[in-house]
Amino acid sequence: MVSETTDRPRRSAGGGASPSPTDEAAFLRDYDAARFPRPSVAVDVALLTVRDDALWALTVRRRQHPQRGCHALPGGFLGIDESLDDAAARVLASKAGLRGVWLEQLYTFGAPRRDPRTRVLSVAYFALVDAARLEAAARGNSSVELARVCVPWAAQTGGPVRVVGASPKAGRLRLAFDHADILGMAVKRLRGKLDWAPVGFQLLPPRFTLLDLQRVHEVVRGERLDKSAFRRRMLASGMLVASGESERGVEHRPAALYQLEQRSAT
Amino acid sequence: MVSETTDRPRRSAGGGASPSPTDEAAFLRDYDAARFPRPSVAVDVALLTVRDDALWALTVRRRQHPQRGCHALPGGFLGIDESLDDAAARVLASKAGLRGVWLEQLYTFGAPRRDPRTRVLSVAYFALVDAARLEAAARGNSSVELARVCVPWAAQTGGPVRVVGASPKAGRLRLAFDHADILGMAVKRLRGKLDWAPVGFQLLPPRFTLLDLQRVHEVVRGERLDKSAFRRRMLASGMLVASGESERGVEHRPAALYQLEQRSAT
DNA sequence: GAAATAGTGTCTTTAAGACAGTATGTG
DNA sequence: CACATACTGTCTTAAAGACACTATTTC
Numbered sequence: 332m333v334s335e336t337t338d339r340p341r342r343s344a345g346g347g348a349s350p351s352p353t354d355e356a357a358f359l360r361d362y363d364a365a366r367f368p369r370p371s372v373a374v375d376v377a378l379l380t381v382r383d384d385a386l387w388a389l390t391v392r393r394r395q396h397p398q399r400g401c402h403a404l405p406g407g408f409l410g411i412d413e414s415l416d417d418a419a420a421r422v423l424a425s426k427a428g429l430r431g432v433w434l435e436q437l438y439t440f441g442a443p444r445r446d447p448r449t450r451v452l453s454v455a456y457f458a459l460v461d462a463a464r465l466e467a468a469a470r471g472n473s474s475v476e477l478a479r480v481c482v483p484w485a486a487q488t489g490g491p492v493r494v495v496g497a498s499p500k501a502g503r504l505r506l507a508f509d510h511a512d513i514l515g516m517a518v519k520r521l522r523g524k525l526d527w528a529p530v531g532f533q534l535l536p537p538r539f540t541l542l543d544l545q546r547v548h549e550v551v552r553g554e555r556l557d558k559s560a561f562r563r564r565m566l567a568s569g570m571l572v573a574s575g576e577s578e579r580g581v582e583h584r585p586a587a588l589y590q591l592e593q594r595s596a597t
Numbered sequence: 598m599v600s601e602t603t604d605r606p607r608r609s610a611g612g613g614a615s616p617s618p619t620d621e622a623a624f625l626r627d628y629d630a631a632r633f634p635r636p637s638v639a640v641d642v643a644l645l646t647v648r649d650d651a652l653w654a655l656t657v658r659r660r661q662h663p664q665r666g667c668h669a670l671p672g673g674f675l676g677i678d679e680s681l682d683d684a685a686a687r688v689l690a691s692k693a694g695l696r697g698v699w700l701e702q703l704y705t706f707g708a709p710r711r712d713p714r715t716r717v718l719s720v721a722y723f724a725l726v727d728a729a730r731l732e733a734a735a736r737g738n739s740s741v742e743l744a745r746v747c748v749p750w751a752a753q754t755g756g757p758v759r760v761v762g763a764s765p766k767a768g769r770l771r772l773a774f775d776h777a778d779i780l781g782m783a784v785k786r787l788r789g790k791l792d793w794a795p796v797g798f799q800l801l802p803p804r805f806t807l808l809d810l811q812r813v814h815e816v817v818r819g820e821r822l823d824k825s826a827f828r829r830r831m832l833a834s835g836m837l838v839a840s841g842e843s844e845r846g847v848e849h850r851p852a853a854l855y856q857l858e859q860r861s862a863t
Numbered sequence: 864g865a866a867a868t869a870g871t872g873t874c875t876t877t878a879a880g881a882c883a884g885t886a887t888g889t890g
Numbered sequence: 891c892a893c894a895t896a897c898t899g900t901c902t903t904a905a906a907g908a909c910a911c912t913a914t915t916t917c
Contacts (some may be wrong), residue, residue, distance in 0.1 A: 368677040369635040372718060411634040411716055415707035439705045439720050441681035450677055452638060452720075454705050542896080559898075560879055567878090577888095583894040584888035808869080825871075826906055833905090849867040850914040 370441075370450040374418040375406035375510065377437065377455060377517035378427065379480070381534045381550045382462035386480040388494060388514055389427055389465065390504070394474075397447045398507035402478060402494065404514070406453065419456035427468045427475055433533040434458045438516050445509050453508075457517040459533035478504055482518055482553060489519045518551075525551055529570045529595040538574050540586035541565065570595045636707075636716040640684040641672035641776065643703065643721060643783035644693065645746070647800045647816045648728035652746040654760060654780055655693055655731065656770070660740075663713045664773035668744060668760065670780070672719065685722035693734045693741055699799040700724045704782050711775050719774075723783040725799035744770055748784055748819060755785045784817075791817055795836045795861045804840055806852035807831065836861045 378389040390402035405426035409418045415436065423429045437457040443450060469475050478494035491511035494504045506514070524530045525548060532539070534547045545561050565571055571589045578585035644655040656668035671692035675684045681702065689695045703723040709716060735741050744760035757777035760770045772780070790796045791814060798805070800813050811827045831837055837855045844851035 367637075367674060369637050370675065370677065371633075371635050372638065408633060409636065409707075411636065412709050414709055415705060415718075436704060438702060439681060441675075441720070443678050443680055452681075452718075454707070454718075540896090557880060557882085558896095559882085562897080564879080578896095581895085582889050584886075584896050586896055806869090823907060823909085824869095825909080828870080830906080844869095847868080848916050850869045850916085852869055 368450075370452050372409040373406050373451055373453045374409055374415060374422055375404045375453045375455050375513060376419055376422050376434070376458050377404055377514050378423065378429075378432070378458040378460060378465070379517060379521065379534070380460055380462045380465045381547045382466075384546065384550055386482070386518065386550060387462070387465070387477045387497075388480050388517075389469070390476050390478045390494070390506075391426060391474060392476060393507055398505075401505045401507035402476065402510075403507040404455075404510045405475070409454070415454050415456075418454075419458070423458060427465075428472065429460060429464065429468050432458050432460045432464075433530070435520075437513070437520060440509055440513060442509065453513070455513045455516070457520055459521070459530060461534055461536045463536060480514060480518065482515075484515075485553070487519055487523055489515060491515045492518060521551055529591060532570070532591045538576070538588040538590050540578060540588060542586060544571075544589070634716075636718050638675040638718045638720065639672050640675055640681060640688055641670040641719045641721050641779060642685055642688050642700070642724050643670055643780050644689065644695075644698070644724040644726060644731070645783060645787065645800070646726055646728045646731045647813045648732075650812065650816055652748070652784065652816060653728070653731070653743045653763075654746050654783075655735070656742050656744045656760070656772075657692060657740060658742060659773055664771075667771045667773035668742065668776075669773040670721075670776045671741070675720070681720050681722075684720075685724070688722075689724060693731075694738065695726060695730065695734050698724050698726045698730075699796070701786075703779070703786060706775055706779060708775065719779070721779045721782070723786055725787070725796060727800055727802045729802060746780060746784065748781075750781075751819070753785055753789055755781060757781045758784060787817055795857060798836070798857045804842070804854040804856050806844060806854060808852060810837075810855070 376389075380387050389405060391405050393399050393401050393403050405422050407418065407422045407425070409415065410421075413421070416434070419434055419436075420430070420432075423432055423434070435457050437455040440453045440455060445451065445453070465477070469477055477497050479497065481493040481495060483493060484490050492515045493511070494506060494514070495501060496504055521530065531544055531547050531551070534551075535543055541562055542558075544565065545556055545558065548561070549556055570592055572592045574588045574590045576588045578588065642655075646653050655671060657671050659665050659667050659669050671688050673684065673688045673691070675681065676687075679687070682700070685700055685702075686696070686698075689698055689700070701723050703721040706719045706721060711717065711719070731743070735743055743763050745763065747759040747761060749759065750756050758781045759777070760772060760780070761767060762770055787796065797810055797813050797817070800817075801809055807828055808824075810831065811822055811824065814827070815822055836858055838858045840854045840856045842854045844854065
């Protein structure tokens with residue numbers, strides 16, 4: 332059976348089957364948005380980076396019920412006059428102190444019981460930042476924590492991931508709600524876009540060597556790549572340009588530094 | 598500045614800066630979901646098909662304000678205990694009488710003024726069905742209409758699309774709200790998935806010839822493809838199997854009929 | 864056998880994988 | 891000069907594009 336919740340809520344009950352035509356201004360004046368129950372809407376951000384040959388995600392330790400003590404993705408409720416993109420940027424700024432980070436909407440999670448409090452939809456976002464910026468942000472903020480992401484599936488299969496604490500002896504962390512699924516989808520999306528969209532660069536500082544970029548691709552894809560073929564492919568893609576400068580302070584031949592071609596900045 | 602709407606709404610005002618720890622059951626009992634304003638959440642479905650060398654979308658003529666007289670995607674408000682996927686399937690069943698259609702979440706549209714009534718988020722879905730089923734469904738239902746989709750951008754660029762009525766003399770149709778953007782994103786997603794996911798098959802009946810499939814790919818991508826290379830690629834993909842049968846009633850050599858390999862059914 | 868589309872063969876082009884080699888910095 | 895890593899060359903392999911060719915059905 333089809334639920335009646337599909338009908339547009341209206342204060343003035345239109346008489347019977349025939350629609351009661353009024354002008355649009357009158358319609359909007361009489362419109363009663365509160366007539367049907369509405370879910371809460373949150374925005375959660377899967378912020379990923381690459382460091383030490385591993386994928387890391389930013390987590391927030393929950394100090395309140397529900398799921399108190401679990402690790403969660405940084406998130407917050409959507410403001411009633413706030414766009415989704417703005418909400419995601421606000422969450423990152425307020426929880427991690429990060430601004431101007433690459434951000435993209437990922438998926439909306441809406442299982443009816445995903446949050447025990449009430450119906451809460453989560454519009455998940457997916458963000459990428461280089462390790463140095465994320466470390467700097469996490470250092471000055473005791474409420475956030477980096478967690479290493481372990482991907483138990485190959486290629487684009489998808490599914491939840493596991494996370495492990497940063498300290499050497501730390502074990503597996505408990506993720507709140509369906510956040511293991513959100514993180515898994517972020518990894519899946521990242522793997523899917525890596526080869527054709529300029530996203531790998533977002534995990535590196537503005538200037539990087541080709542080997543840095545190769546390491547990032549290897550960590551994200553979870554497999555080794557051939558150096559020669561990788562360079563050919565990257566340079567042919569047109570997404571990079573040589574900056575003209577080179578590494579400094581290394582005790583071997585310095586590598587050329589590249590940067591993102593401005594035109595592919597999106 | 599960071600808005601205070603990020604805080605978790607609670608009925609009992611916790612005293613000052615320190616959290617007031619209670620057990621989780623008590624927390625949930627005291628939780629007041631209505632404390633902050635919540636948006637309405639709708640689910641809209643971009644249902645696409647391919648016919649006569651063109652892309653078509655199912656539209657619903659709006660009989661009520663706002664945007665009365667415009668064409669819209671079939672949609673409805675999310676039930677408070679209903680999953681997003683269920684809502685999308687319900688919308689397709691109730692507005693188009695279609696069940697068991699391939700359906701995937703697309704994107705959530707949430708610009709604050711996208712609907713003049715009140716804040717309405719739209720969780721957009723993207724559905725594919727073969728032309729015969731869609732025609733059959735539209736024939737018995739005067740409130741829906743097929744609209745031809747014109748894509749004014751190349752490859753994966755993205756952006757809104759235009760729609761044109763089905764009758765030969767029909768001109769451009771006005772689409773309600775941001776539904777031209779939703780349809781545009783559906784086309785972009787379809788183009789992106791066509792080459793690696795088993796989606797082209799969803800636009801054809803269960804058994805089809807390789808030339809049928811090639812026409813579908815050509816229409817979706819908006820360019821001609823080479824027959825030999827297309828066959829090689831499709832047969833090598835493992836997504837198809839020969840059914841063993843052939844076309845009947847054609848006045849030329851009948852083509853072999855293929856079907857989707859069961860393993861790639863997702 | 865004419866017409867029409869089904870289906871194949873093959874040459875060329877392009878991109879990727881493998882891997883060895885040369886180049887250029889520091890100590 | 892030793893060493894470490896940067897970078898290049900080249901052979902092989904796989905896939906795609908182009909396009910002509912053969913095959914099989916109906917009338």
